[in-house]
Amino acid sequence: MTYWGQGRQLFGRDRELAEITNRLLEPGLRGVVLLGAEGIGKSSLAELAAERLGSIMAPYYVCGSPVLSRMQYGILSTYLGAATAAEMESPLAVLRAVRAHFQRLAETSGMQTLLVVDNAQHIDEASAHLLSQLAMSGELRLMVISRARAPRIHELLSLARDGLLARIDLGPLPRQAVHEFCVSVLGGPVLQASSTLLSRMSGGNPLYVKELMARARRQQRLMEVNGAWYLTEEPDSLDTSLVDLVKGMLASRSPAERHVLETVALAERLPRSIVSSVSDEEAVRSLVIDGILEILPDRDESAHLVQPLHEDIIRSLVPAARSAEIRARIMERYHPGSLQDPGGPAALDALLRHAEWAMDCGERLAPEDLLAAARAANGMGDAARGQRFASAVDSLPLRRAAEVEVAAAYVWQGSYGLARTHLEALAAVADDAGPWDERSLQRGAFTTAMMLRQTNAQSTDVNALAHRWIEVATGLVPKDAASAQTPPGVSAGAGVLTSAALILDGAYTEACSRLAALAAEEGEPQTIGDAERALLIHGLYAEVLAACGEVGQALQQAQAATNLLDASAGQLRSYSGFVFVRHALALLHGGRFAQLEQLITRMHNGPRHLLTLLGGTLGVFEAALEIHRGRLHEGLRRLRPAVEALRGRDPESLLPYALGLAGYASTVVGDGTPAAGFGTQVHSAGYTGPPHLWLTAQAYAAAAEASQATEGPTTGALAGLAAEAREAGLRSTEKDILELCLAVGDLGQVTRLAELTADFEGGEAQALHAYAAAVASGNPDRMVAAAEDAIRAQKYLVAVESIGHAIRFYGNHGNLRRQRALIQQLRRRREELAGVTVSYLSPSLHLVRLTRREHEIVDLLLSGATTKDIAAHFTLSQRTVEGHVYRIYVKLGISRRADLESAYRALEPGPRSGSLL
Incomplete structure (x- = not known):
């Protein structure tokens, strides 16, 4: 299966691709053996590597299959069409025939031959031996692609151990690569928490990721709203194609290994000693070597399945009677512990799984254990299991406590009507549900x-x-x-x-x-x-x-x-x-952006079931982090799916804040997506959220409106919101609003921002203080110095704004050369400023503007045209064109044509009509 994105991009494999191509070109090697699990992207990577080497090597492909594996030289039959029956009986004759075939191909192409052997796990032993002989001869380069467990390629693997072939093991895709893959497949922004969930469920296997997305779309759990994608629930893994893949994996294992896999999948995790005692230690060792089973470095050396999807699917394949039999054998030798004192999150997960497994097997648990399990599951935010355990409590003395847990489960599921009914019944005086x-x-x-x-x-x-x-x-x-x-x-x-x-x-x-x-x-x-x-x-x-x-x-x-x-x-x-x-x-x-990134990463590594519950919440802060830095495009890309996710599930009431943030960012960058109208939805969200965030949400919406004003920004609403925050003692909220005031051109608030941030903790406030104080001083050197402070604090937009004020100062005072030098500085430092450039500057900073006609004239001048040529092109007099050229030179702060290209290229290109340069 091929995992290409737009422009034939293979995600997350740059290092491996470079290693494959370099190894194939290495004089002392005869080729590479590429190993990895099914669906991990081996074939796609090999195809791209062959394509990269296309000017040096001529690739030829053969592909193994279960049918060909039963035929001697079956995988090489394409190159043996002229061989006689007698020759096929002689390995030496076959080798000569294949060598002669590839020699003819090399003579025809004039390039070295690259033989790509895909699905080599299905190769027959005779072909494997012949390929080894070809590799050792050095007449061609060999690229063997196989699953890790492939006994028939042991001879080729021995060449890798001897240093003739390079062995490359292909692991799972990193999470960011899975995210980019999801974006490519779905064709729009994807909530980061949703792609993280798919990555964790799939174990980073792109085939599984794609199948999970397809399954989730059919179940309407992967939703598209306004062009953005997010998961409303965790998709189940019981899709026919995925189940068939796992069945195939099980069929390739021995009965003892299948028993180990069933046991560990049903229990979720078990001490290795227990698994070995109820099955077979050699089977355990074999599964560990093949990367299917993992032994954790904890006190019990707990065993669990590496691929999460295998766990869920194997459970579904085990008949109830066999599941009960396996459980009985385990419980004869093992006591999982008590839910009253679980010992740690992983142990608690395992205990809940054992309780759930017991119920699946028809066992009757003590009411006290069921209540403890319900409280533990709800405490973990696992509402489905919490409701199941609580509903099974039938002891009157514990019934009221159990009903509380049922209500808690409804709250976590967002079923507020059912939760309210339960809670109101419990609040009644009668003790029908126990004390x-x-x-x-x-x-x-x-x-x-x-x-x-x-x-x-x-x-x-x-x-x-x-x-x-x-x-x-x-x-x-x-x-x-x-x-x-x-x-x-x-x-x-x-x-x-x-x-x-x-x-x-x-x-x-x-x-x-x-x-x-x-x-x-x-x-x-x-x-x-x-x-x-x-x-x-x-x-x-x-x-x-x-x-x-x-x-x-x-x-x-x-x-x-x-x-x-x-x-x-x-x-x-x-x-x-x-x-x-x-x-x-x-x-x-506090401007502690690196620590916030770490906190977000920690949440992505937390319990899987919280990624759908808190996906929109995480997305808002991922976006807010980027927007506070000034990376508006990146922030908006993360906000769009976060907003849509919050419309369905918003446990922390962040939707109004997110709408305002998205509306502002979209307006400033002018992206033309549905997010441009989000700012106008702040007041119609249906709720306000926390008062301090409600003020901020309104401020972002007002800033978006001010940025769109055709007759100059109107900042009265923002100033009023800042005063309201100040009166309420909400200094952080006021800080954010005052920063917006300056961004939309209300320099009347600069003194207040400088005062507010003078004793405010954190790098962000310090950068804002330096910026506001510099602007208030009217000193361009201080403005440039303040920009350096802002860069160190990762306040990139503030850095650009600060330099922009200096640019405007020099423009107002006729120092066009210094103005142009600062604009060039912004251009040169684009990477350092995280892509924030002059095109983001606020409407108040009236920088160099060229008209559409002036842009066209510059293009012609740079192509070598004379003023006479330009006059003929536009049907104008030469004097008129010379006047245009003079005004262009004045605007760019130059006096000769030799400086035109460097001055013009230093500016950030924008729309040709009245663009803000």
């Missing part, structure tokens, strides 16, 4: 709060929930207790909810004070419930601090929440998005 306990009360309260936040509820609803929680919890305290007070954990949890209500109301100062007190009172968590409450406190506190400009403290609180997440053994992974957003905002406002 409350403190842990279930907290789970119920936080689950309800999550539902309220995701359904755009009012702060009064959240406050009412806090009061109800306290009321019910106080009623659980025995009346004859010495002190019938509300339990401390309940008071703190209710404080979390009231603080969240204050944030919804925009009362950030009061929320900050309350959260500071709550954080100070939190001790070392003793239970998972304590850790959950503490995580929420630190997360909300980080959000408020970051919005108010206290970036250093915000990062400390975000790190505290992250530490709790990491220490929870996977039981709080459902809060990954909550913690990520607050940590990311603090890093973004």
